[in-house]
Amino acid sequence: MTGKKNILAFERPIVELEKKIEEIRKLATDQVTTGNVNGAEDLNSQIDKFEQKLVVLQKSIYENITRWERIQIARHPDRPCTLDYIELMTENFLELRGDRLYADDKAIVGGFARLSNSKGFYETVMIIGHQKGKDTKSNIYRNFGMAEPEGYRKAVRLMKLAEKFGKPVITLIDTPGASPGLGAEERGQAEAIAKSMYEMSCLRVPIICIIIGEGASGGAIGIGVGDKILMLENSWYSVISPESCSSILWRNWDHKATAAEALKLSAIDLIKNKVIDEVIPEPLGGAHVNPKIIASTLKKSIIKNLIGLQKYSTEKLVDRRVSKFGAMGEFELI
Structure with missing residues (x-):
């Protein structure tokens, strides 16, 4: 260090x-x-x-470490992003761009890639994820990983393409939220996210979603509906960021650490509450300390889960996915 x-x-x-x-x-x-x-x-x-x-x-x-300190690790500038994992885990990545409606959103990247190991496993997958920058210039180019509506529409297009060819979908989630700009709202941000969630819920191929850094609000769940939800040890996943929560409740950001504790947004919290299925351990100090090790660990987990999902028929896969999300949380019908 x-x-x-x-x-x-x-x-x-x-x-x-x-x-x-x-x-x-x-x-x-x-x-x-x-x-x-x-x-x-x-x-x-x-x-x-x-x-x-x-x-x-x-x-x-x-x-x-506290939940707020874990959030700082998740936001570390050197933390591996989607394209880093694609490079380290897969071969022959072919990036596909554009939503065929408006533009190509740089905050979400995706394409076909080959996932294999030394034990004979081989699978072509569609891998899609949020992409942040590594410095100010690239972060501006990537809109800090905050996708516009065309990003989610591109994701849906790629998922439907994967479904057409019977290929599994892997999503890597790392966003502080969907783009909140006026242009995004004018082009139907809420509808684009809702449509993506709907399409993922009934997609007729296996879906594995991994929170690799930040998983905030609709920006995360927009590509977060899957058969298996994995989460890196030092990532976070919540309906709202601690800063925004503090701003709403206390009218300033001073209580963000308190908000982080109350939100229970860490991987350990979420697996206890059955929101996620697996916690991926990171090297001591965080994923940025040794990207190759965390990429290898994540790849093994993805392959293990893909093999496990192969035993289900298409109909069973969709039924289990819908039931999985329908069973989350507690509610009462009046």
Whole structure:
């Protein structure tokens, strides 16, 4: 972690200890250079003790982070996005663009790709997901991962194409919400999201949805209706963001951490409430620490779930999906 620019507030004790270890390591190297072997051995002994202390500190911090701190990890600028996972998990990705009605939305990307492993599994899938940028310029280009109506209409077009060829659909969810602009509302944002949800509910192929970062409101559920809902350990999924919740209840953002606790939007909360089906563990510190490891873990889970869904007929698949979402939450008919 030492030397990285994007350090979160609660990670500072870890960074300070890493810097101290690095300083002692340099001193040990200098001692060897000057021929002071005993001095170098003493310093190396100190390094071993500090490294053991570092492991304990990392576990203590990351295993006890608050929901608000977990949200900060989900928003980390270096966190892998949809195109990163596509590159790391699949081969022969063919991006398909445009909704055939208005435009090509850059906040949602998708296309056919090959998903395979060393054990003989091979499947062509339609993979669709929100795409954020890595810096200011690319975030503006991608509208910060907030899709316009044409993004959801593009997603529906690709899903129907996958259905035509009998290919499973994989969606990767990472958005702070659907685009709230006037143009989006004029072009039917609510209708586009509702239509996408409807089409996903009755799509006649397996669907696996994964929350890889942020999963906020209709922007997330717009491509979030599936047979299996997976969630990365440090992602979040909620009807509203903590900032917006705080703004509504307290008229400012000062209580966003309190709102995050009340919303119970973490993966652990959601699997307890049976909103999601599986939590994907991340490397200590978050997915951005080692994208290759998290991509490998996620790929294994996707393949496992795809194999599990193969045993169901098309009719059974749709019936189970509708029943799954119909059973969520508690309500009373009067």
